[in-house]
Amino acid sequence: MASLTEIRWHGRGGQGGKTASILLGKVAAKTGRNIQAFPEYGPERMGAPVLAYNRISEDKITVHCQVTEPGTVAVLDPTLLDVVDVTQGVPAEGKIIVNTTEDPTALKEKLGFDGEVWTVDAYGISTEEIGAPFPNTPMLGALVKATGIVPYEGFLEQVKKEFEKKFAHKPEVIEGNLASIERAYQEVKK
Amino acid sequence: MSNQVALTGNEVMAQAMRQINPDVVAAYPITPQTAMVQLFSQFVADGKVDTEYVTVESEHSAMSATVGASAAGSRAMTATAANGLALMWEVLYIASGTRLPIVMPVVNRALSGPINIHCDHSDAMGARDSGWIQFFAENGQEAYDNAIQAVRISEHEDVRLPSIVNLDGFIISHAVENLEILADEDVEEFVGDYQADNYLLNSEDPIAVGPLDLQDFYFEHKMQQAVAASNVKDVVLEVAKEYEEISGREYGLFEEYKLDDAEVAVVALGSTTGTAKAAVDNLREQGVKAGLLKIRLYRPFPAEEIANALKDLDAVAILDRADTFSTTGGPVYIDTRAALYDSDADLEVVNYVYGLGGRDIKVEEIESVFEDLQQIAETGNVEQKINYLGVRE
Numbered sequence: 001m002a003s004l005t006e007i008r009w010h011g012r013g014g015q016g017g018k019t020a021s022i023l024l025g026k027v028a029a030k031t032g033r034n035i036q037a038f039p040e041y042g043p044e045r046m047g048a049p050v051l052a053y054n055r056i057s058e059d060k061i062t063v064h065c066q067v068t069e070p071g072t073v074a075v076l077d078p079t080l081l082d083v084v085d086v087t088q089g090v091p092a093e094g095k096i097i098v099n100t101t102e103d104p105t106a107l108k109e110k111l112g113f114d115g116e117v118w119t120v121d122a123y124g125i126s127t128e129e130i131g132a133p134f135p136n137t138p139m140l141g142a143l144v145k146a147t148g149i150v151p152y153e154g155f156l157e158q159v160k161k162e163f164e165k166k167f168a169h170k171p172e173v174i175e176g177n178l179a180s181i182e183r184a185y186q187e188v189k190k
Numbered sequence: 191m192s193n194q195v196a197l198t199g200n201e202v203m204a205q206a207m208r209q210i211n212p213d214v215v216a217a218y219p220i221t222p223q224t225a226m227v228q229l230f231s232q233f234v235a236d237g238k239v240d241t242e243y244v245t246v247e248s249e250h251s252a253m254s255a256t257v258g259a260s261a262a263g264s265r266a267m268t269a270t271a272a273n274g275l276a277l278m279w280e281v282l283y284i285a286s287g288t289r290l291p292i293v294m295p296v297v298n299r300a301l302s303g304p305i306n307i308h309c310d311h312s313d314a315m316g317a318r319d320s321g322w323i324q325f326f327a328e329n330g331q332e333a334y335d336n337a338i339q340a341v342r343i344s345e346h347e348d349v350r351l352p353s354i355v356n357l358d359g360f361i362i363s364h365a366v367e368n369l370e371i372l373a374d375e376d377v378e379e380f381v382g383d384y385q386a387d388n389y390l391l392n393s394e395d396p397i398a399v400g401p402l403d404l405q406d407f408y409f410e411h412k413m414q415q416a417v418a419a420s421n422v423k424d425v426v427l428e429v430a431k432e433y434e435e436i437s438g439r440e441y442g443l444f445e446e447y448k449l450d451d452a453e454v455a456v457v458a459l460g461s462t463t464g465t466a467k468a469a470v471d472n473l474r475e476q477g478v479k480a481g482l483l484k485i486r487l488y489r490p491f492p493a494e495e496i497a498n499a500l501k502d503l504d505a506v507a508i509l510d511r512a513d514t515f516s517t518t519g520g521p522v523y524i525d526t527r528a529a530l531y532d533s534d535a536d537l538e539v540v541n542y543v544y545g546l547g548g549r550d551i552k553v554e555e556i557e558s559v560f561e562d563l564q565q566i567a568e569t570g571n572v573e574q575k576i577n578y579l580g581v582r583e
Contacts, residue, residue: 026196026366029194029196030196035368038364038366039364041307062329062465064361064465
């Protein structure tokens with residue numbers, strides 16, 4: 001399965017890591033690819049470290065085990081870096097994208113990680129665009145930029161369609177989330 | 191016409207229930223089944239189905255209300271998991287013994303205790319002698335397809351037995367995967383209208399359901415139930431053939447994956463069979479003649495067919511996601527060994543109990559089972575019949 005991409009999302013309970021993984025999975029599925037999006041359920045509660053995963057592949061995906069060597073990692077909260085080893089199992093050619101105001105070069109050194117480290121201020125962006133720090137949608141935009149996992153062309157439209165289903169009862173949040181994705185896509189840097 | 195979607199196992203099972211459009215659903219929410227009945231109740235609230243939804247205060251009541259609805263002559267469904275299924279226990283036997291064609295998704299989860307919400311098959315295996323037909327699925331697609339076919343199988347005049355449609359908790363129920371769902375009208379036509387022969391609400395021909403049945407007739411009724419169970423295999427294959435015409439997807443009693451020329455193989459059910467396929471593929475690349483037998487119909491057990499499919503192997507490992515604590519191995523191992531006893535097969539059969547309480551099972555672990563099997567095939571020497579895979583000592 002040469003085309004297989006595996007992604008691990010680190011978040012805190014309530015930040016929408018699971019939602020981001022599902023959103024990415026659904027959008028990738030629309031591009032004709034095979035996908036999995038699944039959270040790791042534990043004794044999660046608001047604020048506790050939680051995990052979600054994606055597998056995206058041109059080929060059929062049959063495995064149903066956990067992702068242990070993700071090529072891409074997204075970290076939704078910078079304080080997780082002190083409590084979780086986000087580099088665990090990530091190969092040297094992997095990518096880690098972190099919601100932080102820190103400089104990527106400094107963070108790369110701090111993590112002791114050989115691959116690419118990207119950073120974006122997802123809290124800042126979502127606070128300005130949505131009115132509260134919801135890091136999941138800007139991190140989705142940042143991840144798409146860093147990985148090119150789905151073509152940006154058409155990506156926003158597809159996300160909008162998913163939002164229209166998901167937020168049928170509160171459409172007022174759609175615009176801010178889309179703006180967050182767009183800004184994070186532009187602002188994420190390595 | 192079918193529709194490509196990306197949905198969780200619970201979401202697609204709720205869609206199956208919507209398309210089946212049962213007359214009555216009585217269900218009680220339990221992790222990891224909750225999203226399924228929650229979504230379905232939304233369909234009821236939105237008027238997307240004609241179903242009478244009965245909210246109940248426990249799974250015992252859920253199954254009792256479903257039995258009542260089915261005995262009344264309606265097409266009735268429920269869904270549960272784990273301890274919910276355990277709480278239904280006495281009513282399960284009433285459903286099958288009364289020959290009520292109820293269809294019930296079960297989202298497999300470990301039975302307490304210790305308390306655990308994750309996947310294993312201890313719930314379904316507790317119901318394996320309850321007289322219910324049981325299907326297992328590798329993924330959400332198969333669970334969806336099994337649910338729709340189960341309606342026809344359960345209601346078939348040669349069967350009239352209830353069905354459990356198993357899907358693995360969290361691993362399938364909460365994972366989004368690519369799926370193809372059928373057009374509503376295709377499912378509507380496939381399941382057709384349900385017309386019970388004898389039913390409580392038939393004022394033209396009033397009957398009693400569930401009267402006292404003592405030494406004089408109970409045994410004959412149980413004998414009829416046994417005959418019905420023996421008819422299931424043929425009906426499963428017949429319905430599968432018809433289903434293939436509308437879905438393009440082929441189903442049997444089990445799936446043989448690279449088993450034709452295999453020398454060593456594993457037998458498994460549920461989501462692990464997908465992981466096992468990856469192990470088989472890796473070993474095939476290394477020149478190992480590895481294979482997989484994935485059980486779809488677990489109850490009644492297609493013993494003869496399974497024995498026949500395994501008989502030319504040198505060694506086979508049965509993977510069980512439940513223990514019996516009988517010290518004689520897991521349930522699928524016991525069934526498979528018994529099946530092989532009457533065949534002319536000459537092979538070693540070993541057991542691996544794995545994944546209890548949601549313990550992850552990796553491709554490499556299944557590959558290690560194949561390594562053991564190769565060793566056994568070479569030496570003819572079995573060190574340990576019953577093994578526990580992926581557990582700390």
